[in-house]
Amino acid sequence: MSWLVTGGAGYIGAHVVRAFAAQGIDTVVVDDLSSGRHAFLPDDTEFVHGTILDGAQLESTMQRYEVRGVVHLAGYKYAGVSVSKPLHTYQQNVTGTATLLAAMDAAGVDRMVFSSSAAVYGTPDVDLVTEETETRPQSPYGESKLIGEWLLADQGRATGLRHTSLRYFNVVGSGTSDVFDPSPHNLFPLVFDALLGGRTPRINGDDYPTPDGTCVRDYIHAADLADAHVVAARRLEAGEGLEPVYNLGSGDGVSVGEIMRTVAEVTGIDFTPEVGPRRPGDPARIVASGELAARDLDWRMRHSLADMVRTAWDARREATGG
Numbered sequence: 180m181s182w183l184v185t186g187g188a189g190y191i192g193a194h195v196v197r198a199f200a201a202q203g204i205d206t207v208v209v210d211d212l213s214s215g216r217h218a219f220l221p222d223d224t225e226f227v228h229g230t231i232l233d234g235a236q237l238e239s240t241m242q243r244y245e246v247r248g249v250v251h252l253a254g255y256k257y258a259g260v261s262v263s264k265p266l267h268t269y270q271q272n273v274t275g276t277a278t279l280l281a282a283m284d285a286a287g288v289d290r291m292v293f294s295s296s297a298a299v300y301g302t303p304d305v306d307l308v309t310e311e312t313e314t315r316p317q318s319p320y321g322e323s324k325l326i327g328e329w330l331l332a333d334q335g336r337a338t339g340l341r342h343t344s345l346r347y348f349n350v351v352g353s354g355t356s357d358v359f360d361p362s363p364h365n366l367f368p369l370v371f372d373a374l375l376g377g378r379t380p381r382i383n384g385d386d387y388p389t390p391d392g393t394c395v396r397d398y399i400h401a402a403d404l405a406d407a408h409v410v411a412a413r414r415l416e417a418g419e420g421l422e423p424v425y426n427l428g429s430g431d432g433v434s435v436g437e438i439m440r441t442v443a444e445v446t447g448i449d450f451t452p453e454v455g456p457r458r459p460g461d462p463a464r465i466v467a468s469g470e471l472a473a474r475d476l477d478w479r480m481r482h483s484l485a486d487m488v489r490t491a492w493d494a495r496r497e498a499t500g501g
Contacts, residue, residue: 181244181246182205182250183244183250184206184250185251186209186215186294187215188208188215188217188220189253190401192252194353194358198354198402207227208220208224209236211228211253214361219357225244231275232270233278234279237286242286246286247288248291249279251293251327254294254323256320258320258321259318262318272327273323276327280330284334284338284340290342292343292415293328293345296321296346297346297426298316299314299346300314301315302317309426309468309471310425328344331344341418342423343425344424345411346427347397347426349366349399350398351398351488352402352490353401354401354405354490356494357494358494359491360491368495371491371495374446374450375495379450379451379452382436383456389464390434391436395433395434395435396435398487399428399480403427407472414476422475425478427476429469430467430470433484441484
C-alpha cells in the first residue's frame, strides 16, 4: 500500500517523496512534468506520467498501487503570473483538485494532506500571521488555494474525508544535492543565477521600517517542510485529529538584506546588491506563527539561514556545473 504524491517530481514534491521513503512509507508519484523533473526522483520511485485533470487515470493509479492517502502538491504555483493566466490557474488548481477528490472518492481513498499557501492571506495587516488571520487572497493563485481548502472541507462534511491543509510562505534550501529550486520567480534562484552569471543581485527597496530597511519575510527549509507532511499523513492514517489548516512558519523571519549578507558569506562572493525601487504593494514584514504545527506536526526550524543558503547553493551549482 502506498501514498500518492501529486506533483511529486517538483522541487517540494521530491523532498516529500524522500521524506516518506526515509520513514519506510511507499509512494507513487503522479506528475505531468510541466515544471517537475523526473531526475529529481530516486530511481526506485513508482512514477506515473499524468495530470490531475485525468480522473480515470488517477482512479486506476490509486487502485493499482493500493493507495491509502494522498499528498496533493500538483498545481500552478506562480502567483504573479497567475494574474495574467487566471483561467489556466483555476483549471489546474481548482478543477484539478476537484477531479482528484472525485477520483479518491471513487477509489475509496479518504485521507489527504493538501499543499496550500500563505498566498491565501494576501497582504495581511498584522506582524505575525496565525491561522485565525483573515484570508484575503490577492491573486488567482491565492484564490485557487483557498478554494482548494474549501473543497476539502466540503468533501469532509459530505463523505468523511480526513484532511489537513498546510500553508507556507517561502520554501528554500535542499535536502539533497540533486534537487534544487528551478523557479524563475523565487529569490534564491534569481540571486544564484545572477552570481553564477557574473551579475550583481538586485533587491527592491531598502527604506522599509525594518531593522535594515529591507523587507522581512518567512523562509523555511524544504526538508523541514517535507517532514511535516509525513507527520500529517501518519496522524491522518492513525485516525488522530488534526486542525483543518496549519501555518508552517518561522515565527520571526529574516530580511532580504540578511539573506544577501548570508549569500555573500556562504558563496565567498563579495557583493553589494543593487537597490531598485519598492514593488507596489510589498508589505514591510510578513511572518507566520508555527505554534499550532509545532504542537501537532513536530514542526520546528531545524535549519539555520546559513544552512538554507548553503544547501540551496550547493544544489544549484551541481545542477549548473558551476
